[in-house]
Amino acid sequence: MFTATDFIPEKYTSDIEKGNFEWSAPSNIALVKYWGKKDNQIPANPSVSFTLNNCKTITKLAFIKKSASTPLSVTTESFSFDLLFEGKAKEDFKPKIQKFLERIEVYLPFLKHYHFTIDTQNTFPHSSGIASSASGMAALAMNFMSLEKVLNPEMTDDYFFQKASFLARLGSGSACRSVKGKVVVWGNQANIKGSSDLFGVEFPHAIHNNFKNYQDTILLVDKGEKQVSSTVGHDLMHNHPYAERRFAQAHENLDQLIAIFESGNLDEFIKVVESEALTLHAMMMTSMPYYILMKPNTLQIINAIWKFRNDTQIPVCFTLDAGANVHVLYPENVSEKVLQFIQDELVVFCQNGQYICDKIGDGAIAL
Ligand code: DP6
Numbered sequence: 001m002f003t004a005t006d007f008i009p010e011k012y013t014s015d016i017e018k019g020n021f022e023w024s025a026p027s028n029i030a031l032v033k034y035w036g037k038k039d040n041q042i043p044a045n046p047s048v049s050f051t052l053n054n055c056k057t058i059t060k061l062a063f064i065k066k067s068a069s070t071p072l073s074v075t076t077e078s079f080s081f082d083l084l085f086e087g088k089a090k091e092d093f094k095p096k097i098q099k100f101l102e103r104i105e106v107y108l109p110f111l112k113h114y115h116f117t118i119d120t121q122n123t124f125p126h127s128s129g130i131a132s133s134a135s136g137m138a139a140l141a142m143n144f145m146s147l148e149k150v151l152n153p154e155m156t157d158d159y160f161f162q163k164a165s166f167l168a169r170l171g172s173g174s175a176c177r178s179v180k181g182k183v184v185v186w187g188n189q190a191n192i193k194g195s196s197d198l199f200g201v202e203f204p205h206a207i208h209n210n211f212k213n214y215q216d217t218i219l220l221v222d223k224g225e226k227q228v229s230s231t232v233g234h235d236l237m238h239n240h241p242y243a244e245r246r247f248a249q250a251h252e253n254l255d256q257l258i259a260i261f262e263s264g265n266l267d268e269f270i271k272v273v274e275s276e277a278l279t280l281h282a283m284m285m286t287s288m289p290y291y292i293l294m295k296p297n298t299l300q301i302i303n304a305i306w307k308f309r310n311d312t313q314i315p316v317c318f319t320l321d322a323g324a325n326v327h328v329l330y331p332e333n334v335s336e337k338v339l340q341f342i343q344d345e346l347v348v349f350c351q352n353g354q355y356i357c358d359k360i361g362d363g364a365i366a367l
Pocket of ligand 1: 029030032033034035041047133171172173174175230231234280321322
């Protein structure tokens, strides 16, 4: 079993003055939801997600030693970094990065020795309401790992990706599922060998061809700022009247998905996935204070999907993240019909008619 101290490096064997790296990391969509956490970004329950392909963050990290003569073993006072978003300085993102650096410093003791320029951009519209924290934190973690690999050239690939996921988790929990693999599990689960609360792992069991290139069309229902952030939402799971039962249910649903991924049974898949989405929002509605992130159009879309599925027997379903947008999930072989349905019946419920076509992808890529 891994512990966090396994990610504290021993002495670095190499050194570097300056350079730069660039990584892209995708967003991901949870099927079994992470909702509720303990200290140090430890999830209250295991989750599993599809890695996306098109929605991603691209981050360039330029680094230069503050003082060439300071050995890495000597600590200097503070972090030093500039943050650019789409090429322009972005002061309001800095506190989040500062906090991330503070959380990961013990695992990357070189951080205070360099000045960093972090230049980041998303492939999806900034105001789409799609969370960029998962892809953003994952992309940054990949870059830091590339730097650590230069300082420790003996590092194995397994360790590289595992630690990248570990670090990304400390930035944003779901980010640890945006590093590597098409289907990623995060959180200890009895029947998923190698699963860990500390990092995401590739789903280790068989996956039926029905899920190959699974499609996710993201309907942008509401692009406004969320009234309640995920961080606050997670926190409200402490003392939540249904929390313990919910956490147990996530384990059960993940068990079910193991069998479903193997058999390719899409009816069963739909039941688990839609139930998870509505349970997530039920947890929000039964928090104290209670709140609702779905919008009227979210419900319009859900009802239209149910009707379409009933009328056509096409195995299309929905899931939700912590917001009003709807992810429409379906197998590749019904793409044409589902896209037609989306255009004919669902686009009217999207803000400015906007939606994003995505599908399962492989994870972060070095550019
Ligand atoms: C509803 O990962 O955004 O999308 O760890 O506080 O950064 P923090 O939360 P975050 O929560 C995501 C919650 C979710 C479900 C999921 O992705 O599993």
